[in-house]
Amino acid sequence: MSETAIVEAPRLLPGLIAGRKAAIALDHVSKWYGEVVAVSDVSFGVSPGVTALLGPNGAGKSTLLKLMAGLLSASSGTISILGQPARGDTNAYRRLGLVPEQEYIYPYLTGREFVRLNALLQRLSDPDAATARAIHLVEMETAADRKLGGYSKGMRQRIKVAAALVHDPDVLLMDEPLNGTDPVQRAGLITLIRALGDAGKTVLVSSHVLVEVERFAENILVIVNGKLAAAGDYRAIREKIDTHPHAVSIRASDPRRLAAALLVEPTTRSIRFERDERIVAETSDVRTFYRIIPALARQANIRLHEIQPADESLTSVFAYLVER
Numbered sequence: 001m002s003e004t005a006i007v008e009a010p011r012l013l014p015g016l017i018a019g020r021k022a023a024i025a026l027d028h029v030s031k032w033y034g035e036v037v038a039v040s041d042v043s044f045g046v047s048p049g050v051t052a053l054l055g056p057n058g059a060g061k062s063t064l065l066k067l068m069a070g071l072l073s074a075s076s077g078t079i080s081i082l083g084q085p086a087r088g089d090t091n092a093y094r095r096l097g098l099v100p101e102q103e104y105i106y107p108y109l110t111g112r113e114f115v116r117l118n119a120l121l122q123r124l125s126d127p128d129a130a131t132a133r134a135i136h137l138v139e140m141e142t143a144a145d146r147k148l149g150g151y152s153k154g155m156r157q158r159i160k161v162a163a164a165l166v167h168d169p170d171v172l173l174m175d176e177p178l179n180g181t182d183p184v185q186r187a188g189l190i191t192l193i194r195a196l197g198d199a200g201k202t203v204l205v206s207s208h209v210l211v212e213v214e215r216f217a218e219n220i221l222v223i224v225n226g227k228l229a230a231a232g233d234y235r236a237i238r239e240k241i242d243t244h245p246h247a248v249s250i251r252a253s254d255p256r257r258l259a260a261a262l263l264v265e266p267t268t269r270s271i272r273f274e275r276d277e278r279i280v281a282e283t284s285d286v287r288t289f290y291r292i293i294p295a296l297a298r299q300a301n302i303r304l305h306e307i308q309p310a311d312e313s314l315t316s317v318f319a320y321l322v323e324r
Contacts, residue, residue, distance in 0.1 A: 023048055023171055023202035024068060029077035031063055038063045040226040041077070046204055050197035052213040053206040055223035061206045062101055064223065065173050068204070069098045081171055094122060097164035101175040101206075103156055107149030111140055111159045114148060115166050122167040134162040139188055153180030161189065172196060174205045178212060190216050235309075245269045245282035247310035248289060253303040255279045261296045265289075280310050 022045030031039040039060045055061050066072045067079055070087040079086035082095055105114060115134050119127035135144045138158040143151070151159065157180055164172060174193070178186050194216045197203050207213050213220070220237070222229040230237045252258045259271045259279050267285040274280060283289040290307070297304050 022046060023082055024204065025078075025080045026064075026068070027078045029064075029067065029074050029079055031060075031067060031072065032075050038226055039067070039074075042223075042226075042228050043077075044221055044228055044231050046202055046221075048197075048200050048202045049219070050193055050203045050205065050217045051219045051221060052217035053204055053221050053223065054208070054213065055229075057208070059223045060226040061223055062175055063226075065098070065100075065175050065204070065206060069096065069173055071098075094167065095170045097167070097169035097172045099157075099160050099164045099172070099174040099177050101179070103160070105148045105156060105160070107147060109148055110145050111135070111148060111151070111155075111162075112144040114159060115144075115162045118163040119166045124167060130166050130168075134166040135159075137165055137192060138162045154182050154185040157181055158185060158189065161192070169201075171202045172204070174203065176206055176208070178207060186212065245284055246286040246289070248281050248283060248286070248293075249274075249278060249306070249308050249310040250281060250293065250304065251276060251278045251306040252297065253277065253305070254300070257300050258297060258302050261300050262293075265292060265296075267292070277305070 024046040026045075027043050029039060029042045030037065042060075042064065053061050053064065063072065067074055068081065068086055070081075070089075070093060073087050081089075081092040084092035086092060109117070112131060112135065116127050116131040119130045119134075124130045135141055138161050140155070140158050140162060143155055148156065148159065157177055161174070161177060164174075177189060177193075181189060190212060193203055193205060197216070205213070205217060214234075218233055219231075220234050221231045222237075250258065255273060255277050259273070259281075262268045262281055263271060267283045267289050269282040269284055271279055271281045281289070293307060294304065296302075
């Protein structure tokens with residue numbers, strides 16, 4: 001496999017950190033069908049590693065992935081993959097893998113034949129060895145010689161991933177790859193996705209299973225109504241949302257006295273009591289709040305056992321962003 005080529009983004013696109021490089025770059029991309037706007041003026045960059053593409057159904061996620069894969073042409077704007085145009089450039093195609101949400105499979109083929117067909121289309125020098133390697137990556141050796149028509153949904157998902165990986169691409173686009181998988185299959189795919197990111201691949205995963213996305217992606221791109229609503233680390237994004245309070249969970253030796261002390265602070269918006277000597281406080285200024293909690297506890301002679309965010313999950317972040 002050739003060394004991963006990445007190019008400087010045209011500027012610091014959303015989703016990138018200063019000094020980082022983009023393997024995928026979108027610049028003012030729009031896609032419309034007649035009067036229907038599917039994607040509206042979207043710009044972002046994706047660096048090597050794992051990034052999640054999140055959004056409600058119909059937000060434009062699948063359209064964006066098809067645009068990046070070169071299956072659709074943009075109505076306006078530019079898309080580059082590893083420095084090459086996303087559409088019409090064979091060099092970009094050969095270094096990109098796509099796991100589509102739709103199942104473009106042939107029920108009369110075996111899993112091995114399906115993956116090998118993709119190896120042949122990529123003109124690999126040893127398609128049999130590449131096929132065996134890809135099937136091993138998704139742990140499908142025992143079912144590889146069965147017909148696709150007899151596969152479960154989870155098995156079809158994994159064989160699609162194998163087909164996308166058979167040529168060892170530098171960029172992998174995955175549209176809802178966890179759909180229909182059982183817990184064991186899901187855990188295996190998540191482990192594989194993380195390993196690909198750790199190996200320096202650029203992996204962009206579309207998913208609505210937000211809790212599981214937290215297990216493999218620190219960076220997120222949120223698409224709402226065809227527009228980029230947020231990009232970056234989900235904790236940093238959460239801090240930028242000032243229209244909703246932050247929730248902080250605190251376990252202390254005397255939660256009622258601590259609650260009384262916190263309620264006189266102007267940054268505290270509300271407090272509720274939970275089990276196990278725990279309170280959940282809502283604050284409008286989380287940085288100040290974290291700073292004053294230890295001081296208040298010392299003054300009141302209260303022992304703090306645990307302080308942690310109560311809502312910095314992707315589920316909370318996504319809900320807040322969609323509400324905006």
